[in-house]
Structures are given as C-alpha cells and as structure tokens.
Amino acid sequence: xxxxxxxxxxxxxxxxxxxxxxxxxxxxxxxxxxxxxxxxxxxxxxxxxxxxxxxxxxxxxxxxxxxxxxxxxxxxxxxxxxxxxxxxxxxxxxxxxxxxxxxxxxxxxxxxxxxxxxxxxxxxxxxxxxxxxxxxxxxxxxxxxxxxxxxxxxxxxxxxxxxxxxxxxxxxxxxxxxxxxxxxxxxxxxxxxxxxxxxxxxxxxxxxxxxxxxxxxxxxxxxxxxxxxxxxxxxxxxxxxxxxxxxxxx
Numbered sequence: 001x002x003x004x005x006x007x008x009x010x011x012x013x014x015x016x017x018x019x020x021x022x023x024x025x026x027x028x029x030x031x032x033x034x035x036x037x038x039x040x041x042x043x044x045x046x047x048x049x050x051x052x053x054x055x056x057x058x059x060x061x062x063x064x065x066x067x068x069x070x071x072x073x074x075x076x077x078x079x080x081x082x083x084x085x086x087x088x089x090x091x092x093x094x095x096x097x098x099x100x101x102x103x104x105x106x107x108x109x110x111x112x113x114x115x116x117x118x119x120x121x122x123x124x125x126x127x128x129x130x131x132x133x134x135x136x137x138x139x140x141x142x143x144x145x146x147x148x149x150x151x152x153x154x155x156x157x158x159x160x161x162x163x164x165x166x167x168x169x170x171x172x173x174x175x176x177x178x179x180x181x182x183x184x185x186x187x188x189x190x191x192x193x194x195x196x197x198x199x200x201x202x203x204x205x206x207x208x209x210x211x212x213x214x215x216x217x218x219x220x221x222x223x224x225x226x227x228x229x230x231x232x233x234x235x236x237x238x239x240x241x242x243x244x245x246x247x248x249x250x
Contacts, residue, residue, distance in 0.1 A: 004050060005059045005072050007043035008082055008125035009139075012036055016118035023111035030097050033114040037090040040121060044086045048079040058131065071131030071192060078128040085128070089121050112149060120146035133181050133191040140177070144170050 015036030022028050051057055051074050061070040074082070096113070123142030130136040151163045185191050188199045 002059050004043065004046055005057060005074060005129065006061065008040055008047065008086065008129065009122040011039050011043060012118045012122035012125065015039075016115045016122065019118060020112075020115040023115065026111075029111065029114045033093055033118060034090070034097060036118055037086070037093045037121065040125065041083070041086045041090050044079070044082040044125070047074050048076075048083050050074075051076055051079045070135055071194075072129045073131040073193070074129055082125060082128045085124050086121070089117075089124065093117060113153060116146045116149040120150065131193055133184065133193070133196075137174075137177055137181060141174065144174070 015032060019029055019032055019036075022032070047057070056073065056075045058074075059072045061072060064070070096117070120143055123139050123144075123146060126139035126142065127136065130139055148163070148167060151159065151166065155163075181191060184196070188196055190196060190199065
C-alpha cells in the first residue's frame with residue numbers, strides 16, 4: 001500500500017517528465033501519453049479495490065509521521081472520485097491524440113501538450129489523496145500551472161484575454177488560500193485534516209469564520225473565473241457596415 005497509494009499522481013508526473021524529454025518524437029508521445037493515462041486509471045482502480053477491502057487507507061510518505069510528513073489518505077468517496085476523474089482524463093487524452101493535438105508540425109503547439117496534460121492529471125490525483133491542507137494547496141497549484149500552459153496553446157486575442165483573467169484570479173485565489181492556511185494553523189496548530197476534524201469544533205468562532213471566509217472566497221472565485229473564461233458563449237459580432245439593412249418583415 002505504501003507504493004500503491006502514491007501511484008495515481010506519481011505515475012503521471014513520471015510520464016510528464018518522460019514526455020517533456022522526448023517531446024520531439026511525435027510517435028513516442030502518441031503512445032506514451034495514453035499508456036500513462038491507462039496506468040493511472042489502473043492504479044486508481046487498485047486503490048478503490050484496496051479501500052473497499054480494508055477501509056480508509058493512509059500512507060506517510062518518507063516515513064515522517066503527521067503532522068510533519070506528507071500524508072496521503074483514501075476513503076471510498078475519494079477513491080471513487082479518483083477512478084471517475086482518471087477515466088474522464090484518459091478519454092480526453094485519447095480524443096486529443098486522435099485529433100492530432102500537440103502535433104509537432106504546428107508552430108503553435110511545440111510538443112508541450114502531452115507533458116502539460118499529464119502534469120494536470122497528476123494534480124487531479126493528488127487533490128483527492130491529500131491528507132492536509134498544504135498538500136491540497138500544492139495539488140491545486142500543479143493543476144493551475146498545467147492549465148496556464150494548456151490555455152495558451154494556439155493563442156488568439158480572445159484566448160489570451162481570457163487566459164489573463166483566469167491567471168490573475170487564480171493567483172489571487174492562491175494568495176487567499178495561503179492566508180486561510182495561515183489563519184487555520186494559527187488557530188488550530190495544525191493543517192492535517194484528521195487533526196482539524198477534532199480541533200475545529202473547540203475553536204472560537206472568530207478565527208474559524210476568518211479562515212472559512214478566505215477558503216470560501218478562494219473556491220468561489222476560481223469557479224467563477226473558470227465559468228467566465230470557459231463557459232460563456234462567444235459574443236455575436238456586429239453587422240458589417242456594407243451589409244444591407246433588414247426588411248420591415250424581419
């Protein structure tokens with residue numbers, strides 16, 4: 001279990017490093033990325049089976065005990081979310097490979113799609129396995145750093161404008177998340193999720209409210225920026241001055 005639990009994010013990180021080294025070999029990238037994604041799905045399924053048999057599973061990376069070490073925890077909900085998210089990410093990867101994403105003959109895509117996407121996969125895996133708030137912050141930053149790269153592939157004026165908005169809001173949210181981490185540690189003396197579940201009910205209301213407000217603002221602003229940059233339809237361009245006017249029947 002000490003080896004199995006870190007695989008959902010360690011395997012994509014290793015694959016991202018290999019893809020970055022060999023990013024000039026197009027055929028190798030088209031084979032490596034789906035294989036790493038399939039391996040991540042298999043690792044997530046193995047974690048789900050282990051959790052179903054043994055219950056909640058926790059690993060202290062490097063042998064350092066909590067709260068000083070890196071704690072990875074998987075329960076049934078997090079393991080199920082791991083399987084679903086890794087399966088969706090693999091499906092998107094297969095579609096991207098079939099459509100020729102990251103083709104080296106295009107100057108706008110210099111072979112960085114596959115490493116960035118695998119790093120994004122690693123960040124998603126770490127989000128569901130993080131056992132403390134600081135490692136959760138690290139997982140979010142891995143995802144955000146990869147998304148910055150993916151958003152600027154084949155740049156256009158509209159994409160760059162949306163990317164700048166997304167980046168500024170995400171960086172501001174990261175600062176607020178760190179502020180919430182500091183307030184939480186100052187109030188509870190730990191950022192480990194298991195310890196917080198025992199100490200938070202005994203905290204005064206004011207420190208808990210401050211850290212809770214910072215965390216809520218952080219999550220809400222990131223969701224709002226994603227909706228504004230990715231979910232809004234393209235505005236309809238104004239009519240050309242040379243176009244004939246509409247008839248009264250229109």
